[in-house]
Amino acid sequence: MGQSLSVRNLEAWYGSNKTLHGINMEIAKNEVTAIIGPSGCGKSTFIRCINRMHDTLPGAKATGEILLDGANIYANDPVELRRTVGMVFQKPNPFPAMSIFDNVVAGLKLNGMRNKKKLKEAAEKSLNMAALWDEVKDRLGHSGMSLSGGQQQRLCIARALAVEPSVLLMDEPASALDPIATLRIEELVTQLKSSYTIVIVTHNMQQAARIADSTAFFLNGELVEHGATSDIFMTPRDKRTEDYITGRFG
Amino acid sequence: MNKQDKVRTRTAIGDLTLRLLTLGMALVVVGLMIWIGWQMYVSSQESIAKFGWSFLTNRVWDPVKENFGALPFIYGTLVSSLIALALAGPIGVGVAIFLNEMASRKVRSVISFLVELLAAIPSVVYGLWAIFILAPMLRNSVEPWLNKHLGFIPLFQGSPVGLGMLAGGLILAIMILPTIAAISREVMAAVPNTQREAALALGATKWEMIRIAVLAYSKSGILGGVMLGLGRALGETMAVTMVIGNRPDILPSLFAPAYSMAAVIANEFTEATYSLYLSSLVEIGLILFAITLVLNALARLLVWSVSRGPKGGQLV
Amino acid sequence: MKKHRRKYVNALMLALFSIATLIALVPLFGVLGYVFKNGVMDVNLKFFLDLPVPMGMTGGGMANAIVGTLILIAIASVLGIPIGILAAIYLTEYDRLSWFSTLIRFTTDVLTGIPSIIIGIVVYTAIVVKMKHFSAFSGGIALAIIMIPVVIRSTEEMLKLVPHTIREAGYALGIPRWRTIIQIVLPTAAKGIVTGSMLAVARVAGETAPLLFTALGNQYWAHNLNQPIAALPLSIYEYATSPYKQWHEQAWAGSLVLIFLVIILNATARLAFRTRNN
Numbered sequence: 018m019g020q021s022l023s024v025r026n027l028e029a030w031y032g033s034n035k036t037l038h039g040i041n042m043e044i045a046k047n048e049v050t051a052i053i054g055p056s057g058c059g060k061s062t063f064i065r066c067i068n069r070m071h072d073t074l075p076g077a078k079a080t081g082e083i084l085l086d087g088a089n090i091y092a093n094d095p096v097e098l099r100r101t102v103g104m105v106f107q108k109p110n111p112f113p114a115m116s117i118f119d120n121v122v123a124g125l126k127l128n129g130m131r132n133k134k135k136l137k138e139a140a141e142k143s144l145n146m147a148a149l150w151d152e153v154k155d156r157l158g159h160s161g162m163s164l165s166g167g168q169q170q171r172l173c174i175a176r177a178l179a180v181e182p183s184v185l186l187m188d189e190p191a192s193a194l195d196p197i198a199t200l201r202i203e204e205l206v207t208q209l210k211s212s213y214t215i216v217i218v219t220h221n222m223q224q225a226a227r228i229a230d231s232t233a234f235f236l237n238g239e240l241v242e243h244g245a246t247s248d249i250f251m252t253p254r255d256k257r258t259e260d261y262i263t264g265r266f267g
Numbered sequence: 268m269n270k271q272d273k274v275r276t277r278t279a280i281g282d283l284t285l286r287l288l289t290l291g292m293a294l295v296v297v298g299l300m301i302w303i304g305w306q307m308y309v310s311s312q313e314s315i316a317k318f319g320w321s322f323l324t325n326r327v328w329d330p331v332k333e334n335f336g337a338l339p340f341i342y343g344t345l346v347s348s349l350i351a352l353a354l355a356g357p358i359g360v361g362v363a364i365f366l367n368e369m370a371s372r373k374v375r376s377v378i379s380f381l382v383e384l385l386a387a388i389p390s391v392v393y394g395l396w397a398i399f400i401l402a403p404m405l406r407n408s409v410e411p412w413l414n415k416h417l418g419f420i421p422l423f424q425g426s427p428v429g430l431g432m433l434a435g436g437l438i439l440a441i442m443i444l445p446t447i448a449a450i451s452r453e454v455m456a457a458v459p460n461t462q463r464e465a466a467l468a469l470g471a472t473k474w475e476m477i478r479i480a481v482l483a484y485s486k487s488g489i490l491g492g493v494m495l496g497l498g499r500a501l502g503e504t505m506a507v508t509m510v511i512g513n514r515p516d517i518l519p520s521l522f523a524p525a526y527s528m529a530a531v532i533a534n535e536f537t538e539a540t541y542s543l544y545l546s547s548l549v550e551i552g553l554i555l556f557a558i559t560l561v562l563n564a565l566a567r568l569l570v571w572s573v574s575r576g577p578k579g580g581q582l583v
Numbered sequence: 584m585k586k587h588r589r590k591y592v593n594a595l596m597l598a599l600f601s602i603a604t605l606i607a608l609v610p611l612f613g614v615l616g617y618v619f620k621n622g623v624m625d626v627n628l629k630f631f632l633d634l635p636v637p638m639g640m641t642g643g644g645m646a647n648a649i650v651g652t653l654i655l656i657a658i659a660s661v662l663g664i665p666i667g668i669l670a671a672i673y674l675t676e677y678d679r680l681s682w683f684s685t686l687i688r689f690t691t692d693v694l695t696g697i698p699s700i701i702i703g704i705v706v707y708t709a710i711v712v713k714m715k716h717f718s719a720f721s722g723g724i725a726l727a728i729i730m731i732p733v734v735i736r737s738t739e740e741m742l743k744l745v746p747h748t749i750r751e752a753g754y755a756l757g758i759p760r761w762r763t764i765i766q767i768v769l770p771t772a773a774k775g776i777v778t779g780s781m782l783a784v785a786r787v788a789g790e791t792a793p794l795l796f797t798a799l800g801n802q803y804w805a806h807n808l809n810q811p812i813a814a815l816p817l818s819i820y821e822y823a824t825s826p827y828k829q830w831h832e833q834a835w836a837g838s839l840v841l842i843f844l845v846i847i848l849n850a851t852a853r854l855a856f857r858t859r860n861n
Contacts, residue, residue, distance in 0.1 A: 073754055075680070094275050100757030110748040114770035124756035127766055129274075173752070180756055278759040285761040289673035292666045293687045296735065299728060300690050303697065303705050310708045361603025369600060378604060380853070385611045387849045389789020391816045392838045395823040396614045399621075399831070441610040448607065472593035495696060502698020504792035505816075509824060529700050529792070536704070536796050552704045556697065563696035567689060 019046035019214030020086040020101070020183040022067065027081035029062050029071060036062045038238045039081070046183075049206060049215045051229030051246065053222055055261070059238040060218045064186045067216065068102040069095040085184070100128070102184040103177035108193045109169035111161030111176070118157040120172055124180035139179050146212075147175035148205055167198025174205065178213075185209065187217040191224065203228050222262055226250055234258045304556065311550035313543055322550060328515040328531070330539075335547035337554060339515040343432065343525035344555075347511060348500035350436025350521070351443055356493050358440075359447030363489075366448070367455040368477055379452075386445035394509030397438045402429035402510055405437075410522050425520035428512070433521040435511035439503055443496035450495055454488025454573045455481055491569030498562045502555060504529035528555045615842070622839030625832050630840075635802055635818070638827050645837050647804050651719070651813040652788060652841075655798060658723025658808070659730055659787055664780050666727075667734025668769075674735070675742040676750075676764050688739075694732040702728050703793035711797060719805055719812035722798025726787040733786055737779025741772040778856040785848035789841055791816035815841045 022044035029037040036059045044050050052060040065071040066079050072095060083090045090098050111120050119126070121140045130136060140157070144150040149171040153164070161172055170190060177185060187206070191199040206215060206228050219225050225232050226246060233243040234255075242249060242258045253259045314322065318335065325336020362382065366375050406429030413423045458481050466480040482489070512524020513534060528551050539545040629644050636643030670687070678684040706725040711717055745768050753763030769776070791814075794800075799811035800821060815837055822834035 068755060070751060070755060073751070094278070096278050096754075096757050096759050097271070097275065098757070099755055104755035106748055106751065106755075108748060110746070110752045112749060112752065112767050112771065114767075114773060123753075123767070124758060127753075127756070127758045127762045176752075176756065278761075281759055281761040285672075285764065286677055289669045289677060292669035293673040293684075295666055296670060296687055296691050296694060296732065299731070300694055302709075303701065306705045306708050307701070310704075358603045358607055361600045362607050365600040365604045369597060378608070381608055381611055383853070384846065384849065385607070387785060387789075387845050388611075388614055389791070389816055389838075389841055389845060391789065391791045391819045391823070392618060392842055393614065395819060395834055395838055396617055398823055400613065400617050444607055472589055474593040474596040475589070477596075498696045502696075502700065504698065504700040505820060509820070529698060532700055532704065533792060533795055536707070537799070549704055549708065552701055556701050559696055559698055559701075560693060563693045564689075566696075567692045571689075 018183060018212065019048075019210075021046040021214065022184065022216075023082075023084040023087075024067075025082040025084070027063070027066060027079065027083060029059070029066055029079040030077065031062075031074070032076040036238050037066070037079070040240045042233060042240055042243055044214065044216060045231065046214045047210055047212075048230040049210050049217060049228055051225035051232045052216065052218045052235060053220070053225050053232060053261075054235035054241075056220065058235040060235045061188055062238075063235065064104075064188055064216055064218055067184070067186055068099050068104050070099075070104065100124070100180050101182050102186060103180060103182035104186040104188065105170070105174050105177055105190045107189045109166055109173050111164075111169050111172050113160070113162050115161060116158045117153050117161050117164070117172060120161040121175045121179050123176060128180070140175075143175040143179040144172075146178050146209065147171045148201065148208075149175055165198070167194050167201060170194060170198070170202060171205065174202075178209075182213065184214045184216070187215065189218050189220060192220065199224075222250075234261060236261070304560075307549060307553040307556055311546050311553045313546035314550040315546075317543060318547075322547070323554070326517060330535075330544050333541075333543060335544070337528070337547075337551050339517050340526050340528040340531050340551055341554070342517050343435075343511065344501055344527040344529070346521075347432055347435040347439055347507060347525065347527060348497055350433065351439030351500045352493065352497055354437070354440035355444040355447055355496060359444045359492075359496065360451050360489055362444070362448040363451035363455055364477060364481070367452050368473070368481060382445050382448055385441070386449070390442065390503060390505040391509075393438055393442060394506040397434060397506060397510040398430070401437060402434050405429045405434055409433075414522075421519040422521045425518075425522045428522050428524065430510050430524060431512045431520075431522050432525040435507045435525065435527065436521070438506045438510055439500045442503055442506060443499045446499050447492050447496040450492030450570060451485070451489045454485040454492065454570065457488070457573060458484045485573055487569050488573030491566040491573070494562055494566035494569065498559045498566060501562070502529055502559050504533050508533045528552075618835060618838045618842055621832070621835035622837075625836035626839055630836055634804070635833070638825075638830065641829065643833070645813075645815065645818055645833065645840070647801065648813040648815045648818040648837065649840065651798070651801070651805065652815040652844075654719055654805075654808075654812060655722050655726055655794070655814055656784055656788055658720065659726035660780070660784060662724065663727035663730030663783070664734055667731045667780075667783070668738050668776060670731070671735045671738035671742060672764060672769075674739050676768065688736075691732040691735050695736070698792070699725075699729055699790055700792035700795075703796050706793070707796040714809075716809070717797060717799035717811040719798055719808040719810065722794045722812065722814070723808075725793035725797045726790060729787050729790060729793060730783045733783040734780055737782065738772075738776050741775030741779060742768065744775065745771045775856060778852045781848050781852035785845045785852070788848065789816055789845050791820050815844075 024040055024042040027037055027040040054060045062071060067083060071077050071079055112123060118140055121143050122136045125136060125139055141150060152168060164172060191202045229246045232246040232249040234241045236257055242255045250262055322337050324338055326338045327334050327336050328339060366379055406427045410427030417423045462480040462484060463476055466476040471479060507527050508530035511527055511530055513526055513530060514524040515526045532548050532552055536548055539548055631644060632646050633644030634647055674684050702725050706721050710721045749771055750763055750768060753767045794814050794817055798814055800817040801811045801813040805812035819834045819837045822830040
């Protein structure tokens with residue numbers, strides 16, 4: 018089951034450069050929340066704060082609170098947090114030295130699971146959820162790099178799902194893919210939301226409109242507006258949101 | 268402790284261990300450097316105390332009379348290395364230009380592989396080849412020819428011996444050529460293509476383009492490469508020991524036998540029967556260490572400053 | 584005419600660079616050709632299986648020197664490669680940009696340029712003198728010191744080629760950083776690291792100077808690592824500078840074997856890496 022997120026006064030910096038200015042936002046569980054906005058608006062930084070990947074960059078820091086089902090993530094261990102909050106990146110990044118199978122179970126294996134039968138079950142389950150099982154079940158031993166771009170990205174999704182997170186963060190997961198592969202990822206996202214809370218960053222507004230239950234618009238490191246996707250696109254309250262979705266800038 | 272805490276502790280311990288372990292190994296490098304300098308310094312104390320600065324200017328090396336001076340070795344090392352530099356410098360840079368600016372991809376990969384092989388041949392094999400092939404060739408044809416046509420210069424006077432300063436310089440030239448070629452190519456490859464295009468667009472010929480855009484841009488890096496080559500020549504031991512003649516004299520003729528710092532250490536170290544003798548040999552090593560250290564440090568700074576990226580190269 | 588002069592100068596300079604390249608290759612083929620011609624007759628089974636015989640007698644081989652070289656290389660690799668790889672991990676994974684890592688890199692580069700005979704002296708004064716005898720062990724240490732900076736810089740280059748997104752993927756799965764480095768980053772760069780290590784091995788396989796006062800050389804088999812041990816480069820040196828014709832022949836044969844070893848190491852390392860990059 019998914020978990021809800023509650024962001025309180027989140028601020029983030031790269032060195033002396035402040036990229037998020039006090040974000041407050043509620044993210045409902047088992048929904049798809051899309052983050053849209055022009056490049057450099059802080060949307061990537063925002064989701065990288067949710068699993069504290071932001072902290073791993075040199076000179077980067079964040080303050081404020083993010084509550085995951087009520088518990089502040091900044092009070093706990095980031096490594097553990099990342100097993101609960103999975104992430105899929107902009108470009109597919111399977112581990113080049115590992116087979117398809119090893120890629121999927123990497124998170125489990127490297128966190129200590131040795132039981133081969135359990136690993137196999139987990140691999141099949143995750144690949145099924147990522148809608149990749151049928152395409153790769155006969156070549157699990159092949160390198161992950163032998164797959165097409167779209168398949169690699171679904172492999173990365175399977176890899177993230179295998180550690181059984183409750184939240185899945187997706188940072189423009191389809192931006193490096195062709196339209197057909199994009200469509201498959203979008204279908205997958207809508208299927209997955211019954212079990213996960215999904216936060217997806219996208220620069221593609223049609224994509225947000227197609228798959229997201231709620232949409233948040235970021236501009237210059239601020240959350241301008243957050244609401245039901247239909248409201249954001251049909252009846253935006255803020256002039257800046259309207260300008261953006263009607264294509265007047267960005 | 269519950270399971271979660273255990274996992275957390277294990278992660279923390281693992282992270283700390285790897286960080287400290289790798290840091291420790293990185294420090295090994297600095298430690299080695301200091302250790303090398305310190306060992307050399309301590310072990311040469313006896314000689315330093317006895318001879319002081321005169322060690323550097325004394326021309327006599329006489330283990331029987333316990334009189335030690337490093338000058339013949341310093342002279343031999345410098346002259347043989349300068350011969351090497353005079354030959355390998357231009358040729359090495361020429362190779363680099365050919366590879367980087369003229370050769371097709373295929374030719375380039377074949378020839379750079381061959382030049383790398385030249386660097387891979389062990390020093391002792393060069394020495395063997397020089398004793399039996401290069402030195403007889405020098406004695407029988409090159410030196411007589413030089414003597415006949417350039418004999419009015421003291422450098423080319425005297426009877427052709429084969430094993431001597433010239434042979435040492437030549438074999439060093441062969442050995443440092445790959446270093447000079449490789450580093451020069453590396454810094455030339457760092458010249459942005461826009462520079463070349465700009466020169467060509469001004470109507471420059473290929474050579475003019477190389478001169479204005481490539482060489483002007485990379486000259487300090489090339490100088491660094493040449494200095495690294497020089498550093499290698501100064502410290503090269505086996506091949507030189509085998510052909511330089513091993514006589515601690517300072518003679519004007521390049522045909523005559525000479526001696527180098529590394530060679531005297533290689534030859535006499537295990538035969539040094541008393542501590543002052545050994546200490547004097549170590550002091551020669553210390554001098555060699557100091558020279559190559561400074562030279563390498565300067566050369567690396569030059570190469571780094573170029574290949575780390577453009578900082579507004581100017582047209583000369 | 585000025586225009587013509589520019590053309591001629593251009594042609595002349597380009598010709599000079601081509602000639603320089605040809606000149607550079609002459610000694611390569613000279614050395615390889617003579618070593619092959621003079622050595623090939625004496626490289627036979629006996630050469631690999633027999634001990635050297637006293638001068639004046641015919642026959643004999645370099646079995647002890649060949650094995651000795653392999654042992655020395657093994658000691659040097661066991662010590663030098665892990666240290667080099669771990670130091671490189673520090674420089675790429677923990678500290679890429681600070682003045683401290685710059686200092687380490689700089690020292691590494693400078694250490695590469697320190698003459699190998701100096702390493703021999705230092706290992707002699709610090710280890711051989713203390714242990715009161717020459718040994719295979721001290722020879723291996725001397726070679727390891729020469730290997731370390733080479734391994735560090737090549738491994739560092741290889742680890743830098745691993746995209747940051749690979750590390751992020753590891754962190755994002757909740758894999759601890761140290762495990763990400765060891766089980767994801769290192770295997771990704773493994774081929775390159777092996778290549779670099781092989782080149783470092785090739786470089787020390789032919790080293791003679793640092794062994795002169797450490798491994799010393801040995802006419803017989805060394806029975807343990809605390810004894811002086813024979814090495815191919817040492818035997819070549821000794822034989823080449825001896826006055827005996829038979830020993831000269833052995834030196835050529837030894838050189839052929841040594842060059843073969845070094846070139847095989849070099850070529851496989853480079854070709855393996857090249858196929859990966861294509």
